[in-house]
Amino acid sequence: MAAELDIHSSSGERADFLSFCLDNELYGVEIKDVEEIRVWERPTPIPRAPSCVKGVINIRGMIVPVVDLRSRFEIGSCEYLPTTVVIILRFVGEDSKRMMGIVVDSVSDVIEQGDNELYRSVGESLVTPYLQGLINVGEQVMSLFDTEMLLDIERLLRSE
Template sequence: MNAEISENADFLSFCLANELYGVVIQDVEEIRVWERPTPIPRSPSFVKGVINLRGMIVPIVDLRSRFGIGTCDYLPTTVVLVLRSEDDEGEKLMGLVVDAVSDVVSQGENELYPAVGESQVNPFIQGLLNVDDQVMSLFDTAELLNIDLILKHTNQTLPRG
């Protein structure tokens, strides 16, 4: 986990198969309604394609498909969260298909707990936070947008050429 979460951070919460997830709100570039992206030949099945976002080509990844969470139904509440992350190689943008955006959640006095158990999702989780009567799993945006880590955890490789 690269990023540290500052106290009193704000998170954008969203739903995937009736589970609550979140990302640091500063990492959210924009929220878009679902529209079918332009497909990429020979890409992993969870990469739905690309969109043009103000002149930038942004890959779109379906998180349900990516992590094997339920069925991938595209409903009127389905949205694409365009997330931004910076590292040594520069800025990265990626769109993530989620079931619905829920709310902006403040960490407040709540403690951030480490992720427990083993799943495909855990390498991308930086902690768990109690939100009312639910537990929200917080994604680490840098890890989530790291294509090498994504492919490592799916045993897939990108086609070359």
């Protein structure tokens, strides 16, 4: 039997997730970690940056790196279509605040956890260490990213 996880917001409510697609696979992040969603515009490139780092953008005076998750995790081809967006994520820890843009194929919906249980991720892939679990969404399974792990840019680049 798969081990269940319980994700609750700070108020004790079950979490809500922003779902998005990468090469026809469903992924998500906790909605509380989403700063904004932007249409795809080519960011300012950074010389000698890894191929998954598309550059940086300026958001209200903050320089924010933009990482293409398809490229970073080798998920399908990296085509930029009219549906391609950049999700700006933020993580506020005890002693730091981090922001990063992630390039995704499209944003799907806001998913309420409701009575759905969150299950531990299974298998081995480049994505698995960055996941907090899996949740059923209708007939699909959504892989949920752990925002703190995903926004650890040093770890993200170290394992490229």
